Structures are given as structure tokens and as C-alpha cells.
Amino acid sequence: MHRWIMALFVTLWLAGCSEPPWQTKDISGLMPPLAFELVDENGKDVNADQFLGKSTLLFFSFTHCPDVCPTTLARLDAATQRMDEAARDDIQVLFVSVDPRRDDAETLREYTDAFGPQFIGLTGDKAALDELTRRYRVTYGYGEEDSEGNYDVSHSSAVFAFNDQGEARLLIRDSDPMEAVVADLERLASGA
Amino acid sequence: MSLTPHASLPRLAKRWCWAFLLLIATPGTVAAAELEVNEARLRLLPGDLPAAGYFTLTNTSEKGVTLTGADSPAFGNVTMHRTVNQDGITSMQPVAQLELAAGEQIEFAPGGYHLMLMKRTRPLVVSDDIEVNLHFAGEQRQRVTFRAVAPTAQ
Numbered sequence: 001m002h003r004w005i006m007a008l009f010v011t012l013w014l015a016g017c018s019e020p021p022w023q024t025k026d027i028s029g030l031m032p033p034l035a036f037e038l039v040d041e042n043g044k045d046v047n048a049d050q051f052l053g054k055s056t057l058l059f060f061s062f063t064h065c066p067d068v069c070p071t072t073l074a075r076l077d078a079a080t081q082r083m084d085e086a087a088r089d090d091i092q093v094l095f096v097s098v099d100p101r102r103d104d105a106e107t108l109r110e111y112t113d114a115f116g117p118q119f120i121g122l123t124g125d126k127a128a129l130d131e132l133t134r135r136y137r138v139t140y141g142y143g144e145e146d147s148e149g150n151y152d153v154s155h156s157s158a159v160f161a162f163n164d165q166g167e168a169r170l171l172i173r174d175s176d177p178m179e180a181v182v183a184d185l186e187r188l189a190s191g192a
Numbered sequence: 193m194s195l196t197p198h199a200s201l202p203r204l205a206k207r208w209c210w211a212f213l214l215l216i217a218t219p220g221t222v223a224a225a226e227l228e229v230n231e232a233r234l235r236l237l238p239g240d241l242p243a244a245g246y247f248t249l250t251n252t253s254e255k256g257v258t259l260t261g262a263d264s265p266a267f268g269n270v271t272m273h274r275t276v277n278q279d280g281i282t283s284m285q286p287v288a289q290l291e292l293a294a295g296e297q298i299e300f301a302p303g304g305y306h307l308m309l310m311k312r313t314r315p316l317v318v319s320d321d322i323e324v325n326l327h328f329a330g331e332q333r334q335r336v337t338f339r340a341v342a343p344t345a346q
Contacts, residue, residue, distance in 0.1 A: 063237070066235075066306065066308045067244045067275045067303065067308075068284075068303055070237060073344070074344045110238045110239055111238055114342075115343055116344070138280070138281075153283075154281050157282040
């Protein structure tokens with residue numbers, strides 16, 4: 001009899017009393033809260049505290065990146081387009097350029113505007129970028145320059161998601177199915 | 193009213209014949225008959241930031257072909273690249289050439305093979321048709337029209 005009651009309790013607990021698991025990679029407690037001191041796309045010094053109050057997606061990238069960076073941003077745009085308006089307004093995407101040499105404020109502003117109002121461009125000097133990338137255990141580096149001064153920038157392609165308090169919640173990859181990304185972003189926007 | 197054929201007709205037929213011979217002798221035309229390009233699109237970024245070219249290429253011939261590069265009158269520089277992801281770190285690798293066996297299909301798609309098009313020679317906007325020439329080994333060329341799409345296009 002006791003065993004049956006126990007089984008019933010466990011079933012109820014699994015069914016309704018607990019939060020469903022995240023569908024992208026849960027990094028709660030594994031990564032430190034959002035913190036940085038960078039320069040925004042208007043050339044102003046900013047820190048992470050100024051971005052609290054909304055759910056934040058943090059993404060390391062660069063504008064001279066024809067393929068993978070716009071692909072990730074386009075996916076985030078598509079995901080937020082599928083959310084209802086209130087939830088969408090709660091999401092901001094911080095595009096952190098790890099290529100400050102080419103990505104000045106104007107280039108960043110023009111670039112993020114092309115993707116939508118929820119995208120905000122940030123960058124910083126080497127020390128600030130090193131501190132931030134080390135904090136989230138990712139790396140970046142510069143490829144060899146060609147004869148015309150073009151070079152590739154290697155970077156982490158994953159997107160870090162934080163709740164409105166700046167607590168680390170998720171790591172979203174390009175390989176995650178769109179439905180999973182939408183479901184997790186909706187839950188994040190609802191205050192999870 | 194006479195039923196005699198017009199005197200210039202044989203000359204006209206001869207001219208057509210020459211035109212036809214010229215047509216089948218042109219290498220580009222041979223390539224066009226044996227290679228199929230679909231979904232050719234070019235994702236524009238603001239300013240003069242490099243654009244990405246995507247398409248599906250099918251070798252419908254009975255022998256292998258080698259894609260060696262591309263050029264476009266709308267860009268000063270066009271190169272082939274592949275995005276690679278190693279331990280969560282993404283980078284781009286130049287691609288010198290790509291071999292397609294008979295019947296093989298290859299996709300240039302986001303996150304993989306792509307054309308990188310730099311240095312615009314004229315302003316470009318979304319929904320423009322942009323001419324790109326694909327180069328193949330043996331001096332073959334194939335002209336393809338790419339449709340310019342928005343940065344948020346997937």
C-alpha cells in the first residue's frame with residue numbers, strides 16, 4: 001500500500017510539481033553570473049548591471065564573419081519572432097565583438113541594427129575581452145592576415161543565456177532544434 | 193504568288209548552323225548542360241562587410257568535375273570557405289577545390305561550405321539579382337544568378 005502511495009507521489013511530482021527540464025544545455029550553477037565592463041555600440045562605457053532586468057543572451061563574434069555569425073543571429077531572430085510579444089520584449093542579445101580592431105562603434109551599430117532592435121553590439125580592449133572570455137571558459141584568436149589585411153577570427157559559437165537577475169542558465173548551440181530554443185527562451189523570459 | 197523558296201534562306205540556315213556549332217563548342221555551355229545549380233542566394237550584411245553565397249550544386253554528368261572557385265562582377269574578391277567547429281570553437285578554412293563525382297550533390301549552406309564575397313563594386317540591396325561565375329577545372333565556367341537576401345535569412 002505504502003509503495004503505491006509513494007509511486008503516486010513520484011508520478012504527481014514528475015507530472016506537475018517540478019519544472020520541466022531545459023531542452024538546451026543547462027549551465028545553472030556551472031557558470032558565473034553576468035559581469036563585464038565593455039564599450040557599447042554608441043561608444044559608451046557600460047557594465048553588466050545596466051543590462052539586468054531582462055533576460056540576456058551573450059554571444060562572442062565579429063562582423064567580418066560571413067557565414068556562422070549571421071547564421072547564429074538569424075536563428076536567434078527566428079526564435080524570438082516565434083515568441084509572443086511580451087516574452088520577446090524581455091530578451092536582449094549582446095553581440096560581443098572579439099575583433100575590436102575592425103569593429104568600431106559605428107560598424108557594430110549598423111550591424112546589429114540589420115538584425116533587429118533586440119541586438120546590442122559591445123566590444124572592448126584586449127584586457128576586457130580576455131577577462132570576459134576567461135570568465136565563461138571560451139577562447140578566441142586571430143588567423144593569419146592575407147595580402148589585403150583580411151583575417152579570420154576563431155571564436156566560441158555557443159550562446160550563453162542569463163535570466164533577468166544575470167544568473168547563468170543555458171548554453172544554446174546552433175545544433176539545438178529551433179523548438180527547443182523557443183521553448184527555453186519562453187521559459188527564461190517568464191522568469192526561470 | 194510564287195512558291196519558290198526565298199533566295200536568302202540557305203544562307204540563313206548556314207548562319208544558324210554556325211551559331212549552333214559555336215554554341216555547343218563553348219565550354220561554358222557544356223558545363224551548363226551537365227551541372228545543376230539550385231537555391232543560389234547571397235546573404236548581404238550592412239556596409240561592405242563580406243557576404244556569404246549559398247547554393248546546391250549537382251553534377252548530372254557521367255564524369256567527375258572539380259569546382260575551383262568563383263568570381264562576380266559585383267565583387268572584387270570571391271573565395272570558397274568552409275566553417276569548421278572544433279571543441280566548440282568555430283573558424284573558417286579556405287577551400288582550394290572541391291571534387292564532385294558523377295551524380296554527386298554538394299550543398300553550400302550556413303555553417304558549412306560557403307562563398308565569401310568581398311569588396312562590392314556597386315551598392316547592393318536585398319532582392320537584387322547578382323551574377324556569379326562558378327569556375328571548374330578545365331577552364332569551364334558556369335554563370336549563376338544569385339538572389340540577394342537579408343542578414344536574417346536562414
